[in-house]
Amino acid sequence: MSTIWDTETGRQIRPLSGDVKCDAVVVGGGLCGVLTAYKLKCAGLHTVLLEAKRIGGGQSAGTTAKITLCHDEMLSHIENSFGTDSALAYAECEMFSIDEYERIVKEENIQCSFKRLPAYLYSLYGERRLMREFDTARRCSLDCEITRETELPFEVALALKFDRQAQFDPINFMKGILHGFEIYENTRALYIDGNKVVCDGGSVFAxxxxxxxxxxFEREIRNLFPVKLHREMAHVCTFGGYMALEGMYIGTDGGYNYRSFGSDLIVSGESHVSGKGNGGAYERIRKSTLSHFRGTTVGQSWSAEDCKSLDGIPYVGQIGTPKGKVYVATGFGTWGMTTSMTAANLVCDLICGRKNACEKLYSPSRLKMNSSADSLTDSVQRAVEGVVLSRFKETKETSDIPKDFGMIVRYKGKKSAVYKDKNGELHVSEAYCPHMRCQLSWNDDDKTWDCPCHGSRFDFDGNLISGPSEKSI
Ligand SMILES: Cc1cc2nc3c(=O)[nH]c(=O)nc-3n(C[C@H](O)[C@H](O)[C@H](O)COP(=O)(O)OP(=O)(O)OC[C@H]3O[C@@H](n4cnc5c(N)ncnc54)[C@H](O)[C@@H]3O)c2cc1C
Ligand code: FES
Structure with missing residues (x-):
């Protein structure tokens, strides 16, 4: 995935070779894992970070890096489902996380374009839901005001302005805190056995x-999650030649999200459950942006995914497995910049025996049915569709497949995922995801095979792009 952020760390980090002992091991070198390792080493723990590929090369490379607590209408959702105290805890932890970014950037002298600026939650069509969010924000003592005036080149029905939010370059930030703990790249953790993380080249005891x-990633852990987590995909396009926006803008009812990075405008949106896109996402973003932001020029485009929990709130904390206990941090629901910091703080506090205001709200073992029931039904439906119902999108003849397109082909009772390239050549793979055997869907925006169950992605030849599957098709 090539994005606007430069993921080259400029360092050759070696893979694990042999056994290592430490106080804490963090598996996964995205923003969440890097921040957690950094926080643990700052707390005085001898820490090891394991990354399957390259640091910052996962979903964090595809982010738009707005550091904010404007997570759609999250505050009112939490207040409605868990009460005002929980909304207060969320607001407190997220605002603390934004301040933490600023503190670390200053202390470590990191050149990552960190900038404080307001975030606007805007609605194109109605006021009611945003007014509810405003009421909760005020009850949480947040610096929030109602406005209809924005610098966007189109009218909004209503916007909420939240002060003291921020934006940055996430990869340069990560590079700035990669010190003081042991790092192994190209080191995939294969399984966890009690206090031992086993990798190809050795094990880490922690x-x-x-x-x-x-x-x-791990079988015993993931067995708890297939119905509690799904993956959401969002699409991003950049545009050159627009004056820098003074704020970041987050659309609530289908409107796109906007922020600046130098003279580039970053526009994101068109999100959907992975494997359920209808195609044309980049064209729609480009068409809309070019018509509103006159004089801009088309730049890069990419898509990325994030896990979403049943009730939309991340799962961060300790869980039991048959062989011991581990800490997990997942379910950021496309808001894992601020929330990765919150997760790192929480995991570090739990390990160090300190109190944390978000412990209960983020607990991975919570299950509040009234806020999760619809998502649970959706999750089961996705799994059923993934395994059974998608036969309605199949064909029997490869002649039905247009050029530069992929379809599931059923031939003599066997299904294959078939991509016909621009020259008419066929690229044939198995039709099922190696993770839990859901049937794959064609993603025509990115020319990939995506899994509707938990978002594994494969290129048109079936090579693994991103998990949870650990294997190519
Ligand atoms: C289009 C888009 C825009 C977004 N914009 C914003 C935004 O503006 N603001 C915001 O707050 N959030 C945003 N997000 C969400 C945010 O980017 C993510 O929540 C965050 O990057 C997730 O970080 P992570 O560390 O959990 O995952 P990742 O970055 O994917 O890191 C996980 C790492 O674990 C490694 N790994 C996996 N398995 C193993 C294994 N077995 N052993 C070792 N390593 C392993 C992977 O290689 C990967 O590097 C956006 C998301 C998307 C999709
Ligand atoms: S079945 Fe889980 S990602 Fe495909």
Whole structure:
């Protein structure tokens, strides 16, 4: 995935070779894992970070890096489902996380374009839901005001302005805190056995094991998650030649999200459950942006995914497995910049025996049915569709497949995922995801095979792009 952020660390970090002992091992070198390792080493723990590929090369490379607590209408959702105290805890932890970014950037002298600026939650069509969010924000003592005036080149029905939010370059930030702990790249953790994390080249023995792999990777752990987590995909396009926006903008009812990075405008949106896109996402973003932001020029485009929990709130904390206990941090629901910091603080507090205001709200073992029931039904439906119902999108003849397109082909009772390239050549793979055997869907925006169950992605030849599957098709 090539994005606007430069993921080259400029360092050759070696893979694990042999056994290592430490206080804490963190598996997964995305923003969440790197921050957690950094926090643990700052707390005085001898810490090891394991990354399957390259640090910062996972979903964090595809982010738009707005550091904010404007997570759609999250505050009112939490207040409605868990009460005002929980909304207060969320607001407190997220605002603390934004301040923590600023503190670390200053202390470590990191050149990552960190900038304080307001975030606007805007609605194109109605006021009611945003007014509810405003009421909760005020009850949480947040600096929030109602406005209809924004610098966006189109009218909004209503916007909420939240002060003291921030934006940055996430990869340069990560590079700035990669010190003081042991790092192994190209080191995939294969399984966890009590206090031992086993990899190809050796094992790490640690008092505390933290799994920050976006989708929890290990069999015993992931067995708890297939119905509690799904993956959401969002699409991003950049545009050159627009004056820098003074704020970040987050659309609530289908409107796109906007922020600046130098003279580039970063526009994101068109999100959907992975494997359920209808195609045309980049074209729609480009068409809309070019018509509103006159004079801009088309730049890069990419998509990325994030895990979403049943009730939309991340799962961060300790869980039991048959062989011991581990800490997990997942379910950031496309808001894992601020929330990765919150997760790192929480995991570090739990390990160090300190209190944390978000412990209960983020607990991975919570299950409040009234806020999760609809998502649970959706999750089961996705699994059923993934395994059974998608036959309605199949064909029997490869001649039905247009050029530069993929379809599931059923031939003599066997299904294959078939991509017909621009020259008419066929690229044939198995139709099922190696993770838990859901049937794959064609993603025509990115020309990939995506899994509707938990978001594994494969290129048109079936090579693994991202898990939870650990294998190519
Ligand atoms: C399009 C888009 C825009 C977004 N914009 C924003 C935004 O503006 N603000 C915001 O707050 N959030 C945003 N997000 C969400 C945010 O980017 C994510 O929540 C965050 O990057 C997730 O970080 P992570 O560390 O959990 O995952 P990752 O970055 O994916 O890191 C996980 C790492 O674990 C490694 N790994 C996996 N399995 C193993 C294994 N077995 N052994 C070792 N390593 C392993 C992977 O290689 C990977 O590097 C956005 C998300 C998307 C999709
Ligand atoms: S079945 Fe889980 S990602 Fe495909």
């Amino acid at each position: 008092k505390h094991v933290v799994v920050a792999t976006n989708y929890p």
